[in-house]
Amino acid sequence: MSGSVTISMFSSAFCWGGIYPQHRSLAPRRPEDVQNVISEIGDACEKWGFFQVINHGVPCDTRNRVEKTARMFFNLPMEEKLKVKRDEVNQVGYHDGEHTINIKDWKEVFDINIKDPTVIHSSTDPGDEGLRLVYNKWPQYPSDFREACKEYARHVEKLAFKLIELISLSLGLRKERFHDYFKEQMSFLRINRYPPCPRPDLALGVGQHTDVVVLTVLAQDEVGGLQVSRRSDGVWFPVRPVPNALVINIGNCIEIWTNDKYWSAEHRVVVNTTRERYSIPFFLLPSHDVEVKPLEELVSPESPPRYKGYKWGKFYASRNRSNFQKLDIKTIQVDDLKVVT
Secondary structure, three states: OOOOEEEEOOOOEEEEOOOOOOEEEOOOOOHHHHHHHHHHHHHHHHHOOEEEEEOOOOOHHHHHHHHHHHHHHHOOOHHHHHHHEOOOOOOOEEEOOOEEOOEEOOOEEEEEEOOOOEEEEOOOOOOOOOEEEEOOOOOOOOOOHHHHHHHHHHHHHHHHHHHHHHHHHHOOOOOOOOHHHHOOEOOEEEEEEEOOOOOOOOOOOEEEEOOOOOEEEEEEOOOOOEEEEOOOOOOEEEOOOOOOOEEEEEOHHHHHHOOOOOOOOOEEEOOOOOOOEEEEEEEEOOEOOOEEOOOHHHOOOOOOOOEOOEEHHHHHHHHHHOOOOOOOOOOOOHHHHEOOO
8 A cells, every 4th residue: 555554463574665665574572573563553543544464363265265255145146145135124234235425335245243143222313222133144155155254254353353452552551441342342244346337437336434433454355446545635545455465444433532643544445447346344343332432541631532422332323324325414424523622
């Protein structure tokens, strides 16, 4: 990715990419080198909100297996895919009409909750504290689709929690600071298929947005198309595929928890005229009852809270309505939660 960071988490290779061309060797068994990785992650979170990791511990064969079975699923006749179609009530399974900020995306998706079942709020009504369970939907074919996704999810979930610990340490907090936020996590795995588009000037695979989640761990294929907006000036840069790397981006929750120290960058996906593209994002989400607000350790009289707190489950339920249809009202954004000064 031009101007971003590639970090080797568990081996001796480290490099900055693009406009910061420097390379550095690490031996993470030494405490000072572990601290270097923590510092570089913190720097990337602050300047970009995006970085890539290699030697991350997620086996490549598990990722390849998911992509192979996903291609088989998405190549099924539409009537087969619609048997596991998701809707506003059960937001897992297949969908081909996702909207990003009220604009329809050029893609198909399949969503899988990490906890099965997952506990969510039963309505968007602020006064309704009712909860319900959402169970995953699985297609009959391919026969190993379910196991392939669950195996990959186990590995990438472990990586996500390792990353959140490193991010916590980069803030000067204890590594377990965020652990209690995920007791009933709403995290999910998604598989995106972006078909070739004959009019790329009229469509985006995913429109310009920030992720409302804690963080995203993304596997992308060699086709590319992901772009990120630089914090310093808003210039768009491509996130160039690095073999076997995973792309990490900071979500709105971390931006708010860190009181704007870390950055949830806008990003988008451009389409390809001749080739289909696959990506597999893992979205780390907190429990439905977590209040998202600036951490008390990171606010002071000199740096007062910049955001109003909100109940995660209610916020996410409200945001999810806009994934299925174009609404007459503006979708709530993180800037809407900023404290007016």
